[in-house]
Amino acid sequence: xxxxxxxxxxxxxxxxxxxxxxxxxxxxxxxxxxxxxxxxxxxxxxxxxxxxxxxxxxxxxxxxxxxxxxxxxxxxxxxxxxxxxxxxxxxxxxxxxxxxxxxxxxxxxxxxxxxxxxxxxxxxxxxxxxxxxxxxxxxxxxxxxxxxxxxxxxxxxxxxxxxxxxxx
Amino acid sequence: xxxxxxxxxxxxxxxxxxxxxxxxxxxxxxxxxxxxxxxxxxxxxxxxxxxxxxxxxxxxxxxxxxxxxxxxxxxxxxxxxxxxxxxxxxxxxxxxxxxxxxxxxxxxxxxxxxxxxxxxxxxxxxxxxxxxxxxxxxxxxxxxxxxxxxxxxxxxxxxxxxxxxxx
Numbered sequence: 186x187x188x189x190x191x192x193x194x195x196x197x198x199x200x201x202x203x204x205x206x207x208x209x210x211x212x213x214x215x216x217x218x219x220x221x222x223x224x225x226x227x228x229x230x231x232x233x234x235x236x237x238x239x240x241x242x243x244x245x246x247x248x249x250x251x252x253x254x255x256x257x258x259x260x261x262x263x264x265x266x267x268x269x270x271x272x273x274x275x276x277x278x279x280x281x282x283x284x285x286x287x288x289x290x291x292x293x294x295x296x297x298x299x300x301x302x303x304x305x306x307x308x309x310x311x312x313x314x315x316x317x318x319x320x321x322x323x324x325x326x327x328x329x330x331x332x333x334x335x336x337x338x339x340x341x342x343x344x345x346x347x348x349x350x351x352x353x
Numbered sequence: 354x355x356x357x358x359x360x361x362x363x364x365x366x367x368x369x370x371x372x373x374x375x376x377x378x379x380x381x382x383x384x385x386x387x388x389x390x391x392x393x394x395x396x397x398x399x400x401x402x403x404x405x406x407x408x409x410x411x412x413x414x415x416x417x418x419x420x421x422x423x424x425x426x427x428x429x430x431x432x433x434x435x436x437x438x439x440x441x442x443x444x445x446x447x448x449x450x451x452x453x454x455x456x457x458x459x460x461x462x463x464x465x466x467x468x469x470x471x472x473x474x475x476x477x478x479x480x481x482x483x484x485x486x487x488x489x490x491x492x493x494x495x496x497x498x499x500x501x502x503x504x505x506x507x508x509x510x511x512x513x514x515x516x517x518x519x520x
Contacts, residue, residue, distance in 0.1 A: 231491055267478035267495040267517060271461045274517070325518065340518035
């Protein structure tokens with residue numbers, strides 16, 4: 186009995202190099218490459234603009250086809266592509282096309298109404314005049330509003346630049 | 354005798370035609386040349402902790418040859434709006450390399466559009482990583498480059514940061 190378990194374990198961990206086994210390894214490698222390149226891309230977070238929701242140095246998977254058939258809604262965390270999908274910005278959608286937004290003393294005002302944002306923990310007195318989101322665009326901002334408004338990279342971006350959404 | 358001469362001539366012609374065909378097929382097109390230009394720029398900008406003065410001189414000399422007679426730089430996030438000559442670019446690189454312990458710049462997602470035989474544009478994201486006195490610096494930006502062809506070689510003519518997010 187012990188011998189049979191040992192043999193089974195040996196077969197599992199040290200299998201014989203047959204064509205069938207090599208083919209299986211190649212298929213697994215190809216599937217994994219396609220999955221992680223086109224569906225669920227691993228990403229490392231650099232920067233503190235999404236604190237405290239996402240920490241600097243953190244790791245996340247980006248679900249690339251998330252917005253292939255649907256547009257992002259307000260409150261969604263999305264990735265915004267730079268020129269390629271290797272470097273992306275992680276931001277939260279706060280307004281969609283046609284909405285008017287502004288910041289008054291750090292409070293987000295959407296279509297004239299203050300918005301409750303439970304995910305924002307650090308807040309400074311951001312002042313930004315009203316602006317309307319253009320058609321085919323969304324307005325994205327990071328959760329870390331403790332940074333100076335000039336230092337924080339945010340604004341409206343075309344939907345074509347939305348690369349996907351983090352898995353968690 | 355005549356047949357042999359004819360056969361020789363036909364063989365020579367065939368070899369010449371093959372050589373021309375191989376040259377045409379394997380000749381790098383404009384897009385490939387531009388991609389190589391970006392790779393050369395990456396190499397020139399790179400600075401490793403162990404690099405000495407010789408590699409610095411080599412890189413500063415090489416980088417001047419990659420740019421046209423003047424190159425516009427418009428990087429709004431850093432308030433940079435300047436037109437520099439290749440000599441000025443060389444001295445800027447020398448200054449940057451002297452200040453930093455390491456520098457690595459990658460051009461990712463390169464998309465090239467050849468507009469005419471002497472003009473092209475390229476879009477890419479610049480991923481820059483540097484270290485200075487143990488402090489690590491990293492930045493990324495989307496840029497559009499304008500390139501011109503002078504004397505059969507492509508050169509950088511302008512770099513402009515592409516606004517991804519518009520406040």
